[in-house]
Amino acid sequence: MELIDSHTHLDFPDFDDDREALLADSRALGVRRMVVLGVYQRNWQRVWDLVQSDPDLHAAFGLHPVYLDEHRPADLTELGDWLTRLAGHPQLCAVGEFGLDYFLEQLDRERQQTLFEAQLKLAADFQLPALLHVRRSHAAVIATLKHFRLKRSGIIHAFAGSQEEAREYIKLGFKLGLGGAATWPQALRMHKVLKELPLDAVVLETDSPDMAPAMYPGQRNSPQHLPAICAALADIMAISPQQLATASTANACELFNW
Numbered sequence: 001m002e003l004i005d006s007h008t009h010l011d012f013p014d015f016d017d018d019r020e021a022l023l024a025d026s027r028a029l030g031v032r033r034m035v036v037l038g039v040y041q042r043n044w045q046r047v048w049d050l051v052q053s054d055p056d057l058h059a060a061f062g063l064h065p066v067y068l069d070e071h072r073p074a075d076l077t078e079l080g081d082w083l084t085r086l087a088g089h090p091q092l093c094a095v096g097e098f099g100l101d102y103f104l105e106q107l108d109r110e111r112q113q114t115l116f117e118a119q120l121k122l123a124a125d126f127q128l129p130a131l132l133h134v135r136r137s138h139a140a141v142i143a144t145l146k147h148f149r150l151k152r153s154g155i156i157h158a159f160a161g162s163q164e165e166a167r168e169y170i171k172l173g174f175k176l177g178l179g180g181a182a183t184w185p186q187a188l189r190m191h192k193v194l195k196e197l198p199l200d201a202v203v204l205e206t207d208s209p210d211m212a213p214a215m216y217p218g219q220r221n222s223p224q225h226l227p228a229i230c231a232a233l234a235d236i237m238a239i240s241p242q243q244l245a246t247a248s249t250a251n252a253c254e255l256f257n258w
Helices: 019-028 041-052 065-070 073-086 109-125 138-148 163-171 188-194 223-237 241-256
Strands: 003-008 031-037 057-061 092-101 130-135 154-157 175-178 202-204
Touching (some): 003 154, 003 202, 003 241, 019 031, 031 041, 031 092, 031 223, 041 073, 065 092, 073 092, 109 130, 130 138, 163 175, 163 188, 188 223, 202 241, 223 241
Parallel strands (some): 092 130, 130 154
């Protein structure tokens, strides 16, 4: 079984003590490629250094809405500079992580929207997929994406929306990122949505070190858990783990041009 982890934060200090062993164990379990996402200007170099150390890792760079207060106006210019400098590099795969977060009420929505649109424009200009953080903001994200109409589309990370919202994203060409949160027993609405999702619209992810699946409650999440996540989601979707693995891997390869 070959798997792709389409969303990790393997550069985070949580992995400093055992990163190499973890990557080796993940490969042994069938996780062949992993995407590492930048979330603010100060971790882009760390992400790129990590990715350059391993040909199976791929990088995305973005300005995450949760860190809104850390982002400076110059960071957008620098993001464009990074994308320009690395344009065409086989290990640069997307712009992200960015998006809209309406769960945290202290985050200014107007500033988020401005930053969101600026990064969508960068994704369009550089013809890269957009890896999107969407939390309680589906209506605003869908409306904005309809305006931008990205050619390369992207992924709705940790999708937890309704069947109607899933259909809207799929019509826009986006893949839906499924990970540990969708395995939680309390995610009853999501379990119903999972059963209706077309297989050509899903990709698997961990969001390591966050969102550990139900089988590993309270633990640090990692790509090592992706096979178990795949099996749990396949069970909910009433298909085989191999079917889900094959489809999600093919979808990720198509999206990232691998």
